[in-house]
Amino acid sequence: MANLNLAIKENRPLSRAEVTEKYPDIPPLVILKADVQRRGVHYSEAALGALDLELHATTGTHIFGARDGKIAARPESLLLRDGSSIITTPTPLELDPYLVDLHEGRPFLFEDGEPVEEVDYWPRPDFYDKTSSSGTLMQNVVSARPQRLNIFPYRYCTFWNNGNGCSFCDIVTQMKKGKEELGIPARLDPLEVKEVVWEALLEPGRYAALFLTAGSNVAGKRAFDEEVDYYIEILQRVGELFSVPKIPSQLIGTAFDDGQLERLYRETPLTSYTADIEVLGEELFNRHCPGKAEWIGYKEWKRRLVRAVDIFGPGRVNTGLVAGVELTSPGGYKNEDEALARTLEEAEDLASQGVSTVYIVWSPRPGTAIGDQKNASLEYYARLAAGLHGLRGKYRLPIGFDDYRRCGNHPDSDLSRLHNF
Amino acid sequence: MATAIPGDLIELLNDPAATKVLATVDEDGVPHLAVKQSLYVDVAGRLVYTELLESSRSNRNLVRSIWFGKSVSVIVSGAGGRSFQVKGKPVKTHISGPLFRKHYLEIRSLLGDVDVAAVWIIEPQEVIDGSYAARSAEERAKFPFFDHLDRLVKPAATAA
Numbered sequence: 001m002a003n004l005n006l007a008i009k010e011n012r013p014l015s016r017a018e019v020t021e022k023y024p025d026i027p028p029l030v031i032l033k034a035d036v037q038r039r040g041v042h043y044s045e046a047a048l049g050a051l052d053l054e055l056h057a058t059t060g061t062h063i064f065g066a067r068d069g070k071i072a073a074r075p076e077s078l079l080l081r082d083g084s085s086i087i088t089t090p091t092p093l094e095l096d097p098y099l100v101d102l103h104e105g106r107p108f109l110f111e112d113g114e115p116v117e118e119v120d121y122w123p124r125p126d127f128y129d130k131t132s133s134s135g136t137l138m139q140n141v142v143s144a145r146p147q148r149l150n151i152f153p154y155r156y157c158t159f160w161n162n163g164n165g166c167s168f169c170d171i172v173t174q175m176k177k178g179k180e181e182l183g184i185p186a187r188l189d190p191l192e193v194k195e196v197v198w199e200a201l202l203e204p205g206r207y208a209a210l211f212l213t214a215g216s217n218v219a220g221k222r223a224f225d226e227e228v229d230y231y232i233e234i235l236q237r238v239g240e241l242f243s244v245p246k247i248p249s250q251l252i253g254t255a256f257d258d259g260q261l262e263r264l265y266r267e268t269p270l271t272s273y274t275a276d277i278e279v280l281g282e283e284l285f286n287r288h289c290p291g292k293a294e295w296i297g298y299k300e301w302k303r304r305l306v307r308a309v310d311i312f313g314p315g316r317v318n319t320g321l322v323a324g325v326e327l328t329s330p331g332g333y334k335n336e337d338e339a340l341a342r343t344l345e346e347a348e349d350l351a352s353q354g355v356s357t358v359y360i361v362w363s364p365r366p367g368t369a370i371g372d373q374k375n376a377s378l379e380y381y382a383r384l385a386a387g388l389h390g391l392r393g394k395y396r397l398p399i400g401f402d403d404y405r406r407c408g409n410h411p412d413s414d415l416s417r418l419h420n421f
Numbered sequence: 422m423a424t425a426i427p428g429d430l431i432e433l434l435n436d437p438a439a440t441k442v443l444a445t446v447d448e449d450g451v452p453h454l455a456v457k458q459s460l461y462v463d464v465a466g467r468l469v470y471t472e473l474l475e476s477s478r479s480n481r482n483l484v485r486s487i488w489f490g491k492s493v494s495v496i497v498s499g500a501g502g503r504s505f506q507v508k509g510k511p512v513k514t515h516i517s518g519p520l521f522r523k524h525y526l527e528i529r530s531l532l533g534d535v536d537v538a539a540v541w542i543i544e545p546q547e548v549i550d551g552s553y554a555a556r557s558a559e560e561r562a563k564f565p566f567f568d569h570l571d572r573l574v575k576p577a578a579t580a581a
């Protein structure tokens with residue numbers, strides 16, 4: 001308690017131990033996860049030596065890049081003892097990341113030279129080393145988390161065409177790297193996706209959800225029609241593999257209009273829908289997401305999310321935040337208390353209309369407009385997780401489609417494991 | 422501190438005919454008990470429990486236990502009144518990977534088209550022999566006043 005009191009007196013950011021002490025109702029493992037996401041990881045040579053390319057998934061088909069800007073064979077990500085994932089990126093040592101090293105022969109997270117928690121590397125999917133009928137390595141068509149199949153249909157975002165990409169986004173940089181260094185197709189063939197998903201499903205008990213996301217594509221008769229058409233085509237081809245009309249699945253797309261949303265639901269096996277607003281508050285949205293602001297606008301983005309609830313159903317629609325960008329300068333909130341209050345106020349407005357809000361910890365990446373700034377304090381991320389989780393409890397919003405197993409990237413939705421709705 | 426389960430009790434725990442009950446506690450401290458025949462002891466001496474339902478009370482309570490360091494109990498009862506209790510702490514849950522896959526396949530081969538949510542590893546902290554004979558002997562040794570006198574009368578004693 002002495003350190004916590006001293007930290008409060010000195011008005012300095014709390015350490016992980018102090019945050020854990022101050023918030024006893026938030027599981028220490030969830031706090032640790034948020035901190036690892038916040039600070040990133042660095043793999044020791046010994047930890048990399050324990051990486052077995054036949055057993056473990058290694059970094060590959062990310063749609064976004066690593067914090068150290070490298071593409072190399074490293075663990076795709078980490079699993080904690082409670083079954084939750086830490087989706088994190090390798091980070092330069094000078095940024096003070098957690099170290100992944102061996103302790104008694106097993107990978108552990110180290111902080112200040114001390115082992116703090118054991119971790120597992122993600123298991124390698126059976127299909128990764130196979131090739132599709134076109135000769136493409138299957139892991140470059142579809143990728144996987146511990147229990148989710150990821151489809152990234154294409155790797156560009158037309159908001160960048162006039163320089164209006166999001167301030168934290170490196171999708172274009174990563175697309176070039178993926179194409180040049182890994183041979184990843186820039187645009188997937190829906191039939192090839194179906195072929196790879198079929199192969200993936202031969203592994204028993206591995207996948208509990210199917211997931212799609214790509215960048216926004218404004219093309220079409222109505223803006224984003226081509227983006228919607230393409231998702232529908234892929235989902236329909238994949239849907240042919242299943243005996244049921246709807247499957248556990250999630251699409252993160254642009255905020256589509258009513259007709260587009262209805263088509264997505266009616267014509268595909270899709271069961272949940274996400275349109276990431278990225279940051280709550282109209283001025284911040286306009287600043288950080290100028291393309292989204294230009295083509296849709298903040299109020300309309302929110303309206304479309306609410307409309308999606310009518311189509312997909314309560315508890316099946318959410319939006320994501322890149323938490324921490326709301327505190328960057330210029331234009332950010334003055335302090336974390338204000339940021340938290342304003343963010344939760346907006347999130348509650350959405351929750352009261354059936355739309356959940358989840359966050360990812362903003363990971364400043366090289367080559368992005370705000371990549372040289374720092375993300376928020378751990379205490380902020382802990383309070384935000386508890387706040388968003390609390391809203392889901394208040395409005396009884398299930399988040400099973402985007403929880404620790406189906407996604408694993410949201411400390412706030414990890415907490416839903418204790419909910420009984 | 423982990424404790425070892427004696428060999429004869431491991432045998433009972435791994436006996437498919439034995440009845441196994443997992444006791445967990447909810448957020449209000451209310452115990453939840455459920456018969457869990459999928460419990461067994463692995464080669465490292467830890468309890469392994471295959472949970473079929475993600476939303477079950479047991480699973481939620483196990484999550485709470487691993488998050489906040491709470492204990493769970495397992496009671497095993499076999500033929501002839503043999504019974505014991507293991508108190509332990511959930512230390513790991515597998516939701517993917519080789520161990521999960523092994524249990525997924527095994528359970529489905531036994532029960533048909535069922536799902537598996539998680540494979541829990543519970544580290545034993547204390548083993549209590551719950552058989553009447555063992556508990557009775559223990560009580561008599563520790564609490565000599567806890568006996569009815571008529572049970573202590575000599576079989577051949579008379580009033581004369």
